[in-house]
Amino acid sequence: MISKPLDDVMKKYNKSYIITGEKVATVNENNDLQHVFLVLTKIKYSKIPVLDNDNHFKGFISLAMITEKMLLENNISAKYLDTITVKDVMQTNVPVINDPSNLEVIMRFLVDENFLPVVDDNNVFLGIITRKEIFNVINFTTHTFDYYYQTKENKKDD
Template identity: 45%
Template structure:
């Protein structure tokens, strides 16, 4: 369990943790792979959220998922991109969070992922929480903990 003082300091930057859905590039599950290829090329992100009807979070899409469909034995076949849709290749087994401010859960999950999709209790995509913003909070913590608290090593108290 994370100490409450540390948790409190980490959360001082919490207004920056959630990047709202309106500011996150995404594609619809029924978009063609041609469209998704263009979106990913333009935004230059490694992965983007895939949404369904009513902004329901459905999964993630990356450029390798798209380019894998174009690989032939001796050349690339871009024509396949018009025949397939995002739902055909997207990653569906994606960990999401509902509370981007649950310090323990989010820090644990961000070890393996650069961002986490945030959904509400109905599965609607509300945004992402990024490792970058959490690292900014951790940086603040390690540089300011001694300004907020008097730190004494436990072994020093025993002497």
């Protein structure tokens, strides 16, 4: 559990740490892997969110998942990528964030993930929270904590 003073200061961070869905590269679960390979290569990310036709979050797809399908016995081939869909290979057991104000849960999940999808109560994709954005919150907290709270270290002698 995050201590109350730290949590209070973190919540004073006045910028949104959610990257909205309109700004996030995504693919559809029905796209073929050849299309997704091109998208991932072009945007230079190794993993992106997968959505359905109604903008519901379905999982992640990564370059590693695609290259695994390209491996043959003695070489690599992209020959069959246009016959395999994202939903055939995507990762579906993904932690999602429903409450972006719960920094404790977000930080716990970001230990293992580079970013987390944010969804509403109907699993509609709203955006992502990245490690970088949470590091900005932590940076703000460590540099402003003494402004909001007095500690033994910064207590002035009378």
